[in-house]
Amino acid sequence: MANSGWSEKVLQLLRRMNNFYLPGSFRAHCFRFEVDGAQVGWIPPHVAPLLTRYPDVFSPPRGGAVALCPGLDTYGRRSEAVDAVLQTLRQEDFLTCLRGWRDEQYSVMQKFSDPPVMWMERAATSLFGVKRYGVHLNGYTVGEAGEVSMWLARRSNTKQTYPGLLDNVVSPASTHTVRTGVSYLPQVNEADVCLQAAGGLAAGVGIKHTLIKECQEEACIPAAIAERAHPVTTVSYTYEDEEGVFAESQFVFDLELPLDFKPKVGDGEVHDFYLLPIEEVKDLIATEDFKPNCAMVVLDFLIRHSFIEPDTEPHYQDFVAALHQTL
Incomplete structure (x- = not known):
């Protein structure tokens, strides 16, 4: 035996x-992270309020989701806009994961076989649950x-x-x-x-x-x-x-x-x-x-x-x- x-x-x-699936996790309080109508991640409850400071990049939370603004309609525009937000948050130095900034661009997509919709700094991926x-x-x-x-x-x-x-x-x-x-x-x-x-x-x-x-x-x-x-x-x-x-x-x-x-x-x-x-x-x-x-x-x-x-x-x-x- x-x-x-x-x-x-x-x-x-x-x-x-x-543990994200277990009772007591913050999954029920997360927001879906959506790009062009598709969910590509989960935004934790402590992160979503920070994103409302950037209305030109992130739409206000609605229906349990936070989406990139429709005007960010290309891979390059999305990537550059989100990176600018992350660079600002990095300078403010209260999100501990950004202290491990790696200068590594991480591809974001719904499924591995899908074309990427944008890239994101690797150290920031946990903020969006991609x-x-x-x-x-x-x-x-x-x-x-x-x-x-x-x-x-x-x-x-x-x-x-x-x-x-x-x-x-x-x-x-x-x-x-x-x-x-x-x-x-x-x-x-x-x-x-x-x-x-x-x-x-x-x-x-x-x-x-x-x-x-x-x-x-x-x-x-x-x-x-x-x-x-x-x-x-x-x-x-x-x-x-x-x-x-x-x-x-x-x-x-x-x-x-x-x-x-x-x-x-x-x-x-x-x-x-x-x-x-x-x-x-x-x-x-x-x-x-x-x-x-x-x-x-x-x-x-x-x-x-x-x-x-x-x-x-x-x-x-x-x-x-x-x-x-x-x-």
Whole structure:
């Protein structure tokens, strides 16, 4: 039977990462963020009053929604107008998320496959609850006796978010961003091994292309190996905190790595890589030592590869449902 203590800790993690859906969240008090009649996010109750100061950019709240003014009818006009508002709010320095300004332009759209309606500074996305996308790689190896291991990365202590925690092979930066015209992604881990890579998708750049690029940059995984990765699922969740609403969806890939391959620290996003037996990795995702959304990606791997089964895990259905929560 499953370890009840482990199961409860994982369930708590999943509830925390989906707390926007739980009773008592501020979801009922959020405003839909609409652009050209389509909802592209959620505006928290503490943010909506600030936007009324800019009537040339945001229409007054009406019918539970805040919309961009109709005159902002192109990608460029919307982006520039909203960015000017955000720059002003940044100077006022009372929205803590804007202190982490990154100069990364994040594409805003209703669905990932839709053309973007505008771009927004990445640090501001939680103020509007726009969906953020990433890509993660489960890099694993299978030993001669059939044993599976996974590479985990230890995030650099200088990372702006979750410094020093365990991570996927390539660690996530959000998807669909552009940084001075350059795209970038997540990080990787090794093992006899499930290697995990995660990271952001640059605007206008394909998911697989981003994965291959980031594998090379962050974990020194050659393109010839990274190209063998195949898409397996998405992991989606929405949580709230004092900085706003975080609606995220991660494209997940699996890659069986050669037994003699070892990822190496590339661009400094990772402190080190570890190759661990899959049972040890399973134990680790229930600890505070693991970056929460990356723990969810590992959990999904464990379920898909039958390391967690419905006959022995009482929360099996809860786990599966919580990994695929969409707005």
